[in-house]
Amino acid sequence: MKPLWCFLIVLFVLPVLPHPLHVSEYWITLLNYIGLYSIVALGLVLLTGVGGMTSFGQAAFVGVGAYATAYLTTQFGLSPWLALLVGIALTVLVALVIGAVTMRLSGHFLPLGTIAWGLSLYYLFGNLEALGKYDGINGIPALSVLGISLQSGRSIYYLIWIVVLVAVVSIQNLLNSRPGRAIRSLRGASVMAEAMGVNTAWMRVVIFVYAAVLAAISGFLYAHLQRAVNPTPFGLNHGIEYLFMAVVGGVGHVWGAILGAAILTIVQDYLQSLLPMLLGESGNFEIIVFGILMVALLQYARRGVWPFVARWFPRGPHVQAPEQAEPLPRRAKPAAGEALLVVDGVRKQFGGLVAVNDVSFEVNAGQIVALIGPNGAGKSTTFNLVTGVLQATRGRIHFRGERIDALSSREIVKRGIGRTFQHVKLLPSMTVLENVAIGAHLRGSNGVWRSVARLNAAEEARLMFDAAEQIRRVGLEQHMYDEAGSLALGQQRIMEIARALCCDPTLLLLDEPAAGLRYREKQQLADLLRKLQADGMSVLLVEHDMDFVMNLADRLVVMEFGTRIAQGLPEEVQNDPAVVEAYLGGVE
Template sequence: MRYLWFSLLLLPLLLSPFPFYLTLLNFFAIAALVALSLYVLTGLGGMTSFAQAAFMGMGAYATALLTVKGGYSPWLGLLLGLGLALVLALVLGGLTVRLKGHFLPLSTIAWQVALYILAGNLVGLTGGHTGLTDLPALVLFGLPLDNAFRYAFLSLFLLALLVLALHNLRESRLGRALLALRGDALAAASFGVDPAALRLKAFLLSGFLAGLAGFLYAHFLRFVNPTPFSLEASIKYLVMAVAGGVGAIPGVLLGAALFTGLEDWLKDLLPLLLGRQGNYETIAYGLILAAILILAPRGLWPLLARYLPRREGRLPREAPLPERPLLGGEGQVVLEAQGLRKAFGGLLAVNGVSLSLRRGEILALIGPNGAGKSTTFNLITGAIPPDAGEVRLLGRPITGLPPHRIHPLGLARTFQHPHLFPELSVLENVALGTYARTRAGFLQVLLGLHRKEEARALATAYRALKRVGLESLALEKAERLPAGQQRLLEIARALASGASVLLLDEPGAGLRAGEKRELAHLLKSLAREGYSILIVDHDMDLIMGLADRVVVMNYGEKIAEGTPKEVQKDPLVRAAYLGEVA
């Protein structure tokens, strides 16, 4: 990233003999800012927006109205423009970030079209489609930025600054959490991420970046009308980001550079080939995007990055985060469920189930397929709310609390199918577990003030990996691990979270016999240290040799509870598993 900073700022000097290319350079910088806003929103957060041009319009029209009609400084226009872009992002994000699937992009289209129509029809205020002219040039340190050469230093400086800031975001707890939300919101919430709040903050940052681009656009052209802020413009920026590779900062910069140059070239070439009438470049964009996505589904940058030298990661050297005290005293009940009930329509999945887990104990929850084990598991962890009953953690009611509020109290879980994130390394996947133990917010992260805390979080993750025997794989991509090691990685993430009540959903699935013995040894050692473990698994050999007590379910009800030997002899259990008459 440090070389990118210098190369961007050298470009105006290299292109100074070519005024036309200096103009294109400024358009590239402005387009790249919008593409970076989509990197935050889509590349990290997994949300699709067709309203980025509307945020640009807020920044552009705010400064235009303040300077042209009010006679105020453009820098006041910048503050007003960014403020209005943030207000629009707050309103739009607050109403839409909870939407899923196609509803989110459709709602942003509606907002984009509405604001475009509004700008074109408020003739007395915005000048309608004729627009506002004669915006003043920006003046910086007494020097008027009244030509493309001078303006390029400002636009590229801001671009380089924001590239570094977003690089800091990606290499932080918030960047990891946004990537986790993109992949699996429930998994992210299970280690303390509030999905709606984090998505809204990403929306605000995205709106800020696009609003800044609108301000720069207005004072570069010194003219504003609705056309550059239309739905077509929003689609163009999304095409830029996706074609270049929206999941990486170099990708969105590549896309912005490619399409900024391509747009001008197509506007000159296509009329010669196809006649003077029609916006043929829009069709060409679609064909080019289709070709890119067929040949490189993740965009051009991942395709090019294969041929570039890979940056080797570093293992953490800082001291880990301080250990959290274990919940409860010796033998004390730390987790208790009473009378849990859950129905899905006419299906009664869980009916009056009660259980308790003591400190330092391994409690197994078993039963045949369809017995209601997973539903009970999800009721306890807050993934779904119960219809009746109560869950307490160290005597504190947690019934109905969402997972992101339960986790910081000291409870962590794994999943029946490992919920890992392939874009992240093994170390980063485990570091996700430290989210609730760290505090750096967006401003600290963007300014790079989070690095010491980040190093300690990674050191904590590495310590957890050593605990489960995966430290040699810390810098590998998580997707390369076999199923058994993926399950151990999830346990490491739970340990990194500092939680002392561990709920493990089928941790033995996919493990070979030797790996299961190592898993049993690990869980027993954790229990001896005071960790409390609730485990669901179908492997009876593993469970009966591991658990201190066993709770057996069938058809949504608890049918037996006791030591492994007592449960094995219970006629109801034998009937449920073996079909024997009770």
């Protein structure tokens, strides 16, 4: 990080360099706009690059912040700083309303939705008489800080870049926190996040609002820099440019937002002067060049420019687990033999297809129960009914006496059921420690704003300490700070078990944990499960590998074509004619 801080120091020194190194007003103006655009692009890194939600409408939120301060300061003589607070409050309200609707969309409907509300706000600015219609509002007063008037571009330069720096630090603080790990799981791992207790729908709205607030602050600064506003800078074209900046710099990288804003602003400025000279006529030819550059970038540098620049800088330290911390509270263990999970006549239909046909079984405290059967037997569907991913068509599921078949995944994990997945679900660019810590989401309480202000240090230490303990418990301590995507499949499955243990479960549900593992890895997995059972953990294991579970499980439940065909002790089930028929197709 040291070279980046050196870069910031140089940036803050530029305006006061003596002659002949004096920076001209032209470059100060350009740097001011780079800073304003960077603030918006930083919000898009959080929203699009991290959260996976493409937005073309951020320019409209810039307009909300700009028009709020312009109207309040010119019409009512309100202090610009009070107008900023009102503008932020208005932006939060508008973003909550829009986000509650838009963030439910997915696929191509989401960017289309952002285009729709972005255009709506743009035309609202241009048609309201109170806002001066398309002529806008003039005579906006200059900002004043500690009695110093910021009338010139050079004087407001520092304020703009201080805001940029605060935005960078706040986003980094957020991403390296409990809610930040939840936000990072939104992109491609939302099912896993829900199973760990994350309210993914609310998290989407939260980062949408946060990105909108950053855009509004940029609009506030823009209004007092220009001293006039009109709808033109807040239309769809500028919304697309902001997204271009984030993508060019590296939409998944915080510092990439600043780099992208600098590249596009400088290139656009030069092209606007150069292209008319080369072509002999004026026009928006820079848009054509931008289109060509964007196609080339997406073809050859899909992660943006920042990853190439980052090679020159030493990598910052990973989030570390403390050597000691106050332990997190744990659930009381159930009495041995207590009926933990009772599945009673559960049925699941998909239209005319009966995937699970009136299946019943129990899991008692301290037991390892294996739900086995050939491929397509309905094991994973039954598993998903128990964990709330699917809702049963009929039947009842009770956990420790409470009916849970109508609950969501998020509510079920609160009751003490942790799970893994048939196909490994992890965040490959995050470390093993950070992936496992997602499992402890419900055991923390600090939210977004405490994380942004870094008031969550004590809780973070406890969460990371517990995650490290679970990693050691499953034998992956030597990989604690490795990227999860670099692990072998067997290690990734073990890591998923550590993540589930971080939920502090009473019952552990494992969906085909031995799938794709070699013989030795299966033996190591079996040893781990026996160790967890000795520690008092109850396990429901979904498998199709009968050899793996035969010497591991206390009881077996066998399914075929969605129906339970046998249950009992392993030696009883192994000799059951119906089971032999299901696995071997019958014997002579």
